[in-house]
Amino acid sequence: MTTLANLARLIRSKNAGPFELTFDIMFDDQPTYLRVKRSGMLTREKVAACYGVEPSQVKFFEVDNALAFKASIPRPVVQGDPRDSDGHGGQQYAPLMDIEIP
Amino acid sequence: MEELRILSPTGVCGSGFVESSFEQGLAQKPHVIGCDGGSTDPGPAYLGSGRTAFPKDAIRRDLRLMLLGARRLKIPLLMGSAGTGGNDVQLEGVHQLVREIAAAEGLNFKLALIHSEQKKDYLKKRLREGRVKALDPAPHFDEATIDRSEHIVGMMGADPFIRALENGADVVIAGRASDTAIFASVPIMRGFPEALAWHAGKILECGAASVVQRKTPDCMFAWVRKDHFIVEAPDPALTCTPQSIASHSLYENSDPFRLVECSGTLDLTRSRYEAATARAVKVSGSEFIPAQRYTVKLEGAEKAGYQSILIGSIRDPFIIRQIDDWTARLEERIHSRVKMVYGDKLKPDDYLLFIRIYGKNGTMGALEPVKEIRSHELCLSFEVTAPTQEIASTIASVIRHQALHLPIPEWSGLITAVACPYNHLDRGAVYRFNVNHVVEPDHPCEMFPMEIFDINRDSEKKLAA
DSSP: OEHHHHSSEEEEEEETTTEEEEEEEEEESSHHHHHHHHHTOSOOHHHHHHHHHHGOOOOEEEEEEGGGGEEEEEOSSOOTSSSOOOOTTTTHHHHHHHEEEE | OOOEEEEEEOOSSSSSOOOHHHHHHHHTTOOOEEEEOOOTOOOOOHHHHHHOSHHHHHHHHHHHHHHHHHHHHHOEEEEEEETOOOOHHHHHHHHHHHHHHHHHHEEEEEEEEOOOOOOHHHHHHHHTTTTTOOOOSOOOOOOOHHHHEEEEEEESSSSSHHHHHHOSSEEEEEBBHHHHHHHHHHHHHOOOHHHHHHHHHHHTGGGGGGSSSSSSOOOOEEEESSEEEEOOOOSOOOOOOHHHHHTTTTTOOSSSSEEEETTTEEEOOOOEESSSSSSEEEEEEOEEESSSSSOOOEEEEEEEEEEEEEEEEOOOOHHTTTHHHHHHHHHHHHHHHHHHHHHSOOOGGSSEEEEETTTTTTGGGGOOOOOOOOSOOOEEEEEEEESSHHHHHHHHHHHHHHHHHHHOOOOSOOOOOOOOOOOEEEEEEEEEOOOOOEEOOOOOOOOEEEEEEETTTEEEEEEOO
């Protein structure tokens, strides 16, 4: 058992426009990417649980040629609103780092 | 024409690029230089206020080199999203920079300015006709939203750029534009496949962001051909790999396979990425699905109010262990003191009080999964957003005084609970994005009026638009 943080080349979050937040989980090599893909631990449902949204609100993609997973959710607070804490959306990925992968 | 070569000096005009990379790019004989000038990423304050995210001096440095390079090779220079948000104030700011540089360098050229700021009456008319459609997710948008907006811009596609070039423009400075459209316009105009034009544009618009390891903002170059395109960074130390280029379709998009433009959708599901050389990548197989209706995305910003903030820290472990309760009691006290000061002239809904607690959940707020903290100190940011700066500033003073002396049961006597390194700060007006909708125009250029100028060193003559 290890964590996604130990396997990924890069886990990042960013605005996808002012109204959406997007996460990229990228790998260096095919075996590691496939290990995560086949584990069934990184899913739409998992991302939904990490960010308190319904699975139907999560766009989830497996991007084989980039050796990457991608997920997008509606921004919890619109970018730049008085309650927004992260204008670029760049520090919202930490909960994904702890996802356990067999 | 078998091949169309495009040079992108950098991801955003004003973020910089390496001059030797740019010279290498020019030596590869581009047919056009394109540059993105803005984004929503720096936040709503720029579109709302008309300021630029990158300072004017930094924009001037990049723009000067691009103008000199383009005029030396006698090729067009296209810039979109001028001045960050692309509103008329920002467009005019960049227009003045172009004039200054032309005068200082003795340049002559035909300049097209393309406006993207939308008239309120036009938007209301389209709204009433049911030709303003919400994207998902979208805030509520009605005529009152239009009236409240400081600026609303439309995001132009490739068509206004093509029209400017067909009118003989050497330099095109455009308001808000799809980043990709800046680069896709010339290959589309010259008859190259739209899918390749848009996909190459998607990679070019970020400059060297799609290389394996970007050191600083820098140039990117593309060779667009009939059945594929090749991308390579002009700096010989930078490498593109099939994976680095494929990965770039993930950046700042919600969907890595389908990129929606005004005129259709770029579909990357079947794209193939192959190594062309040790540091260049060949891309083919991308598809473009024309839209049923041409749509133009809107971006708008309105004033959220005026803000004052106070920063302080807490080191007392008694206060830290009851921080949620402490801030809840503090908020009550602030509201009751504000009521004493303003009476009925200011209702609780007229201002927003917000307390961030760094060291607890300052970054993720309610989404923070770590509930139990072990921080030995906390940083608090107290923020008030109010109808005027004077009121915001007054409430910030109330916050300071109430926070300083808010008692806790563990101590008896007057305490001083917060360490403040300085007095509160007045931030001025703050803004919010207020629209995520598209308009269905009659014509791709209807929302984007163009002006053409004959720039002759230090003189400028306006030609018929």
